[in-house]
Amino acid sequence: MVFQGSSAAISHTGKVRSNNQDSGYAGSNLFVVADGMGGHAGGDVASSLAIARLALLDQPFSSTAEAELALRDSIADTATELIETVGRRPELAGMGTTVSALVMVDDYAVIAHIGDSRIYLYREGTLTQITTDHTFVQRLVDSGRITPEEARYHPRRSVLMRVLGDMDPDPEVDTFIMPTQPGDRWLLCSDGLSGVLDDAHTAKALSQGLAPGRTADLLLKHALDGGAPDNVTIVIVDVGGQHPVFLGTPTIVGSASNPIGVEVPAARPGRSSWLHPNRQAANEPTHFEPDAEFLEELIEEDRRRARRRRIGWIVGFVLVLAAIAASLAVAYNWTQTRYYIGADDDTVVVYRGVQQSIGPIPLSTPHEDTGIALADLPDFERATVERTISARSLSDAELIVDRLRDMAGAEN
Structure with a gap:
């Protein structure tokens, strides 16, 4: 059955790179993002070859198992074609591409994935990353050695552990099948988007209910506002929904949209910016198999x-x-410059410190027992001493004691 829904695809060179090595495809049943690697020509060729090979799968499948097998075989055939292409064009050695592909079969999504492009599912207000990055830092995250947030800024975040390249004729590809339902919104993207935009902002853009094309434009704008140090490719697929059903010819974007042969343009000199210090590095190859x-x-x-x-x-x-x-030492030393008049059991005492305490630790100590009996003081002065009398200095405290002594003598 032909997929019932709507889709859009968009690709942009970004603000730093001199050419677009990404490719994207949005058809009737097939949706793909491929992020090329291997220099200014190799990445173009690799992602274009992947799209051209996978585009043959844009047809209704009788079962999910048939679609899954077709995806595996097609990706393996692409690896063989990459190897043969490098045999004819040695200057393309080292080229490769990520592939994140989705085939709709009835109420299921059949997914194939290799590399660090991503597939997300936005369902009922929640964004979920469906694919797992085949990167060095993802292994560190999986082993608990770094957090996902640390992985976003790790200096080796672009080192791929798996990729569709010209060295391995039998690549290890993740494939799986997921049920889908009306209202689901699928997002396929290269790391030019996911490496700049966090999940919260991605979910916010997807939640606005705009048509796939306008949503893709909004996500691209966010990536460009964030510096876009890499190519950005976005494919959005809505299952059912309020927007028109896709019935036209496939949308092909990026390098696959202009298959005019292989040219090897000279790289533009790298430019850095104080606003985006990572741009210089973005002109270097960001994907390779170590x-x-x-x-x-x-x-x-x-x-x-x-x-x-x-x-x-x-x-x-x-x-x-x-x-x-x-800080505590400075505060304590300050308290020891203060004095106050108080009482012990039966006499007036001059205390050094302040009337407060820290838990069980008092911030004052007896400085002098004046020998003035509390019983000799008038009632008001006795109560005042028992509540304590603050003094600005030791000499001020001594003046207060002299006044109390006089009162005690007069009382007698």
Whole structure:
């Protein structure tokens, strides 16, 4: 059965890169995002080849199992084609692409995924990331060594553990089947969007109920406002819903929309900005498959970063404790410059400090027992002493004591 719903696809070079290595496809039953890698020409070719091969699957399938098998075979065929292309064009060696594809079969979504492009599902006000990034930092997150928030800014966040490239004729691809329902909104995107826009802002854009095309435009605007250091490709698929059913020709965006042969343009000089300091790095290849030795070095480097982070926390904690201790010492020393007049069991006493205490610790000590009996004082002065009388200094306290002594003598 032909999918009943609406869709849109959009792709943009971004604010830093000199060409668009992403490709996107929105058809009748098939929806794909492919993020190319491997230089200014290789990434274009890889993502374009992936879209061209997968586009053959844009047809109704009789079962989800048939669609899942077709996705696996088509992605494997793409890997073979990449290898053969590099054999004919050695200058393209090292090219590859991510692939995140979705085929609608009746009330199910059949998904295939490799790399760090993503598929999200927005359902009943909740945004869920459906695919798992095949990246080095995702392994660190999965093992509990860093948090998802730390992964967003990790210096190795773009190192891919799995990719559709020209080295592996049998790539490991995640495939699975999910039930879908009217009102679902699916988002397929390259990391040019997910690496800039967090889930909260993505969900807010998807929640506004705009048509897929306007929603894609809004998400792209957010990515550009955030600096867009990489190509941005967005495919939105609405299941049912209020917007017109998609019936036209497929929408192909990015490098796959202009398959005019392989050109190798010169890279523009990198430019950095104080507003977006990561732009310089964005002109460098951001995706590659590391070999085992490199991965070991990355793991060791991350361990060193974790140790430095722990040491930093410990040093910071010690410094905070030292600052608190110093503040308490300064405060305590100040209290010891204060005096007040009070009473013990039966006499007037000059105390050094203040009348307060910290828990069980008093902030005053007896300085001098004056020998003036409380019983010798008039009732009002006796009550005043028992409530304590503050003094600005020791000499002020001595003046108050002399006045009390005179009163005690007059009373007698």
